[in-house]
Amino acid sequence: MDKTLVIGANGQIGKQLIGLMALAKMPVRAMIRTQEQAQDMEKLGAEIYLADLEQPLPDEAFVDCDKVVFTAGSGGKTGADKTILVDLWGAVKAVDMAKKHDIKQFVMVSSRDAGDPENGSAAIKHYNICKHFADKHLLESGVPHTILRPGRLTNEAATGLICTRRPDSKDDQVITRADVAACIVQCLDHSEAINQVDEIYQGDMPIAEAFIKAVRGRLG
Amino acid sequence: MDKTLVIGANGQIGKQLIGLMALAKMPVRAMIRTQEQAQDMEKLGAEIYLADLEQPLPDEAFVDCDKVVFTAGSGGKTGADKTILVDLWGAVKAVDMAKKHDIKQFVMVSSRDAGDPENGSAAIKHYNICKHFADKHLLESGVPHTILRPGRLTNEAATGLICTRRPDSKDDQVITRADVAACIVQCLDHSEAINQVDEIYQGDMPIAEAFIKAVRGRLG
Numbered sequence A, B: 001m002d003k004t005l006v007i008g009a010n011g012q013i014g015k016q017l018i019g020l021m022a023l024a025k026m027p028v029r030a031m032i033r034t035q036e037q038a039q040d041m042e043k044l045g046a047e048i049y050l051a052d053l054e055q056p057l058p059d060e061a062f063v064d065c066d067k068v069v070f071t072a073g074s075g076g077k078t079g080a081d082k083t084i085l086v087d088l089w090g091a092v093k094a095v096d097m098a099k100k101h102d103i104k105q106f107v108m109v110s111s112r113d114a115g116d117p118e119n120g121s122a123a124i125k126h127y128n129i130c131k132h133f134a135d136k137h138l139l140e141s142g143v144p145h146t147i148l149r150p151g152r153l154t155n156e157a158a159t160g161l162i163c164t165r166r167p168d169s170k171d172d173q174v175i176t177r178a179d180v181a182a183c184i185v186q187c188l189d190h191s192e193a194i195n196q197v198d199e200i201y202q203g204d205m206p207i208a209e210a211f212i213k214a215v216r217g218r219l220g
Helices: A013-021 A035-043 A078-098 A123-142 A179-189 A205-218 B010-023 B037-042 B079-099 B126-139 B177-189 B206-220
Strands: A006-008 A028-032 A047-050 A067-070 A104-111 A145-149 A153-154 A161-163 A172-174 A198-202 B002-005 B026-033 B048-050 B067-070 B105-109 B143-148 B153-154 B162-163 B174-176 B196-202
Touching: A006 A013, A013 A028, A013 A035, A013 A179, A028 A035, A035 A047, A067 A179, A078 A104, A078 A123, A078 B079, A078 B126, A104 A123, A104 A179, A123 A145, A123 B026, A145 A179, A153 A179, A161 A179, A161 A205, A172 A179, A172 B079, A179 A205, A198 A205, A205 B105, B002 B010, B010 B037, B010 B177, B026 B126, B037 B126, B067 B177, B079 B105, B079 B177, B105 B126, B105 B177, B126 B143, B143 B177, B153 B177, B162 B177, B162 B206, B174 B177, B177 B196, B177 B206, B196 B206
Parallel strands: A006 A028, A006 A067, A028 A047, A067 A104, A104 A145, A145 A198, A153 A172, A172 A198, B002 B026, B002 B067, B026 B048, B067 B105, B105 B143, B143 B196, B153 B174, B174 B196
Antiparallel strands: A161 A198, B162 B196
C-alpha cells in the first residue's frame, strides 16, 4: 500500500489528516518539527520524521514514500516573512524533492484565491500570492498533482458534505478543517484526483461524489 | 528615440536614474505615487505618470513606451507583506503589462542572490525568494529582458567601475546605488544587454566594458 509523507502533520488540518489516515490504515510518515509533537501521532501508528521546513529538506524524508501531502503553513500569527519562507519556499522545496524522488501524487493544500490573487481578499492578498507561486511551481514541475483550494477554514465538526463550485455569497465560501482533511484522504485514495485543481467549500454532496462530479464535469 | 517607463522612479536608485537619463537626453516616463514626488523630475524633463504599484496597473502607463525599468522596492522599513505585494507581485504585474504592450526591453533591478535564495543571506532570504519569482516570471514571459543583480547597495558616490563576477569576500560584494543607475543606462543604451542576466559589484572596469566582457564571455 502506498506510503504518504505528510508535510505539516502537526498543523490544524495535518493532525486530523493523520487521524483519518490511521482509521483508513493508510501508511503515513508524519513530518513534524519537534519530538514533543510526536507522541499522539506515534499512537496512531504514524512513522515520525523530524525536519524543519525552513531548512533544506533531507532526501531521507522522501525515501520509500509514494505520495506527498503539503499542508504546512506558517499561520496567521507569524510575519509575512514566514509566509514566504514556509508557505511558498517550503512548498517549492517539497515539490523539487518530490520530483527528484519520483513521487506519484503531490496533494497541495492551497487557498481559494491562489489562482487569481488579484481578485481575492485584500487582507490576505500577500498570502494568496505566495500560494499562487507555490501552486504554479507544482503545476510546472511535472509531478502528478492534486491541488485543493479551500475557502475560509473553520474549526467546526466535519460534515462530510462539500461542493467544488464557488458559492456566490462570501459567507458560504467556508469549509471546516476536518472536511479538508477528509478531502485529502479522498484524493489520495482515488486516481481520478491526479492532475486536478479544485476549490472546496461546505456543500451538500458527499465528498467522494463531489470530486467525481467535478472531474467528470471537466471531461465534458 | 525610445521612451522608457521607469517604475519606482522615486526610489533611491530611481531618482539617480532619472537624473542620468536626463543628462543623456533619453526620453523617460517616471511612474511615481504622488504629485509631491513629481517636481524635481519634471525639472529634469521627465514625463510623470501617477500610479500605485499595489493597484492594478493601467494600460495608459505603458502606451507609447518602448522600454521598462523596474526599480521599485518596498524597502527594508515596511513588513514582508509589502515585499510580496510590491517587489514580487508589482513586478509580475509590470511584466504582464510589458508583454501586453510589446515592450522591447524590460530591465529588472534584482538582487545578488535572487538566482539561488537558498544559498544567500539568511537575513534577507524572504526578499530574495520574492525577487527569485519576479525574475523567473520575466524570464518565462518572452519579454526581452535584462536582469541586473546588484550586491549590497550603498549610498557612496558613483565610481563608474564595476565587475560582473562575484567577489570572493562578502565585504566586496557591494555596489553604490549611483553605479547601479549607471548600469541601467548602459543596458538601455546597448542591445547587447538584451536577454542577459548579470550580477554587478564594485570593481575596476568601466561599466560599458564590463558588460561587453560579460556578454562576450558567455558567447565563449
